[in-house]
Amino acid sequence: MTDATDETAVLHDDEEVLDPLADLEQGMDKNRAKVGSARPSSLLYTYGPGSIMDLPGFSVMPAGLDDWEPIWARREHLRPIMEPRLLGVVQMHLGDQVKELRPFPWQPKRGAQSNEGNDLGIPARVFPQWFRCTGCDYLGPLPRFAYKNTHPFRPDLAQFTHKNCPGRGGRTKKRREAPAVPAQHLLACANGHLxxxxxxxxxHRGRQCPSAENPDLKMFDANLGKSVGSIIKCVACGATRGMAEAQGEVGREKLPQVCRGRHPHLNAFYPDCDARPALIMMGASNLWFAATQTVIVMPRTEAEDVDALxxxxRVGLGDQLAEFANQAAVIRGMAAVAHVDVTDVTDDELLAAVAKALEPSESEADRQERLANWDPVELLVPEWRYLQKPALFPQQQNTSGLMVTEMDCSPDLSPGINRVVAVNKMKRINAVLGFTRLDEMDRVNDVVSRLVRLTRRGKPTWVPATEDRGEGIFLQLDLTTVDAWEQGILTSDLWAAHKAAHERNFNRRFSETAKRVKASDRLPSPRYWLLHTFSHVLIRELAMYCGYGAASLTERIYAWPASPDRDAAAGLLICTTASDSExxxxxxxxxxxxxxLQARVASALRRAARCSSDPVCAMRTPSEPEDFLHGAACHACSFVSETSCERANRFLDRRFLMTLPTSTGHSVHGFFGGIDAL
Structure with a gap:
């Protein structure tokens, strides 16, 4: 078995099929399969395949896509999510063998007592599989513990226990069954192995125990005095060693110098890994970074309709498509069986779509070249161009899920804002391409080999995706005014300080990927800083009036200067979406x-002009050796939750937004002027 990097996998058990829901089908009462639930958005960004999901009693790792197939096999027909623009991006990253975007295996229930969807769910493995007894501190592998999950309506009670636990010191006369918890220490490498x-x-410091072949271990807490972390003790020979020794660069030298290449979500090993493993704790934020791509579904052109069909x-008819390529009536019959709707499609349109489906795929060399030159801004350009054509708004195609309305602007609205568009309805599609560990990539195509695969048997033929619906507000700044303002910022001392800090940040990152990327190519333009800061202060203001919490509002920034490939953009979309159908x-x-809106914008800008941390916040400018990626911005005035910000609260500076009265030194002219201009 090979993949894009020609890795050869060694499976734990080549015949193993992970299907925990089979317990339900077999009527097993003692160990019910389901152990919890999660929203699709959570499975997309936080707990996807390869991540570790904490449950009340233990932790699980969602499995790779191979193990999803038995779950989907329970349905005769699967309706994929059709979005050609996003599918094309996924194919560029993963290959043309990706044929569809699939929703997560979930089915809504008609009533509380309904059994619909009980046979669907995300398969997962228990991980980590070393546990510690809370009663006697025994540390051992999973088979040494018993599993309990007997209540059909209380999956949170599922847990592993240590039977006949003697208690600490072994002096307990009546032995009991004590709960066990996962051991927190893991090894990870930059190639995504865990x-x-x-x-x-x-x-035993790399050697075998002198007293026993497979001795028992104990793990003690040592948060006293100078000791930090846990201490491991061998019961047989009495050897002890603290986990604090494994921390940091010094500790890394004491760890195994060769990575075994394990992917627990695939239940496989990939030998010959050239990265060194490092200690990582189970709940560490750099344990799993999702690689996702998102688009807002736009009304399609005729060519895009052909692509979608x-x-x-291609997905529904497979190899039969080529056999009957010129027979429209036969294609219609097969399409009906495959649940492909061609009712409103003429024969000519149908045959054109068939011809498009049978076109040869681009060569691997062309795909790699296109991927190397790809910029994520390309996903935003069609959305920006559509929003620039209000004449198209009354002719909206409701099938796209997008409904927008050009709004009148208040005469008192800041003159820097020249358009407001109400996004009455919108549909957002999100797809998972893979993930990384330790090292988050700025772009998915930075170091493609670092992207951990989702399947073990060849390349994926589908990837998980979610379909969210919601609403939003689009604000556009006057492009001429933005261009003139940006030229002044580019020559300022403040911008020079931000550029230098960004360079230092790139050079100092604990990141193998960052070393291969030119820092200047990843510094957003001043207009991005402006719109990003404006978006944050608006999110904080709108959350107090719109009925949604700030963490439920998200941003989409359209900010780039003109280039031969695309026109300039300066706008932002603040939206909220939900995964349910309503x-x-x-x-x-x-x-x-x-x-x-005029009141909200004026209030947001007034709040941005002052911060409870001023003058410290207003004067914050990175200088050697500092390398933070924001200026006059902090939790008190500009930061929002991670679910809202597309850049992790980086590239923010209120001085680009407003001329701050308390700012000295690196002062610049704010785009919206001073507070007196409001």
Whole structure:
């Protein structure tokens, strides 16, 4: 078996099929399969395949896509998510063998007592598989513990226990069944491999125990005095060693110098890994970074309709498509069986879609070249161009899920804002391409070999995706004014300080990927800093009036200077979406009315002019050796939750937004002027 990097996998058990829901089908009462639930958005960005999901009693790792197939096999027909623009991006990254975007295996219930969807779910493996007894501190592998999950309506009670636990010191007369918890220490490498910590080798300093072939271990807390972390002790020979020794660069030298190449989500090993493993704790934020791509579904052109139908026919009819390529009536019959809707399609349109579906794929060399030159801004350009054509708005195609309305602007609205568009309805599609560990990539195509695969048997033929519906507000700044303002910023001392800090940040990152990327290519333009800061202060303001929490509002920034490939852009979309079919309730889009929006913008800018941390915040400018990626911005005035910000609260500076009265030194002219201009 090979993949894009020609890795050869060694499976734990080549015949193993992970299907925990089979317990339900077999009527097993003692160990019910389901152990919890999660929203699709959570599975996309936080707990996807390869991540570690904490449950009340233990932790699990969602499995790779191979193990999803038995779950999907329970349905005769699977309706994929059709979005040609996003599918094309996924194919560029993963290959043309990706034929569809699939939703997560979930089915809504008609009533509380309904059994619909009980046979669907995300398969997962228990990980890590070393546990510690809370009663006697025994540390051992999973088979040494018993599993309990007997209540059909309380999956949170599922846990592993240590039977006949003697208690600490072994002096307990009546032995009991004590709960066990996962051991927190793991090994990870920059190539995305993850492994159990070798506790036996660690406590014996790389050698075998002199007193027993497979000795028992204990793990003690040592948060007293100068000791930090846990201490591992061998019961047989009495050897002890603290986990604090494994931390940092010095500790890394004491760990195994060769990575075993383990992917627990695939239940496989990939030998010959050239990266060194490092200690990582189970709940560390750099354990799993999702690689996702997102688009807002736009009304399609005729060519895009052909592409969408071609994708549906390719998936639904497979090899039969070529056999009957010129027989429209036969294609229609097969399409009906495959649940592909061609009712409103003429024969000529149908045959054109068939021809499109049968076109040869681009060569691997062409795909790699296109991937190397790809910029994520390309996903935003079609959305920006559509929003620049209000004449198209009354002719909206409701099938796209997008409904937008050009709004009147209040005469008192800041003159820097020249357009307001109410996004009454929108549909957002999100797809998972893979993930990385330790090292988050700025772009998915930075170091493609670092992207951990989702399947073990060849390249994926589909990837998980979610479909969210919601609403939003789009604000556009005057492009001529933005261009003139940006030219002044580019020659300022403040911008020079931000550029230098960004360079230092890149050079100092604990990141193998960053070393291969030119820092200057990844510094957003001043207009991005402006719109990003404006978006944050608006999110904080709108959250107090729209009925949605700030963490439920997200941003989409359209900010780039003109180039030969694309026109300049300067706009932002603040939106909220939900994964259920009904979408959201309209509280955010109601704020786009001219009087309400004028009040919200004025209030947001007034708040941005002052911060409870001023003058420290207003004067914050990175200088050697500092390398933070923001200026006059902090939690008190500009930062928002991670679910809202597309750049992790980086590239923010209120001085680009407003001329701050308390700012000295690196002062610049704010785009919206001073507070007196409001």
């Amino acid at each position: 492994d159990e910590f070798p506790y036996l080798l660690w406590v 071609a994708d549906s026919l 979408g959201t309730l309209g509280g955010l889009v109601a704020q786009s009315q001219k009087d309400l």
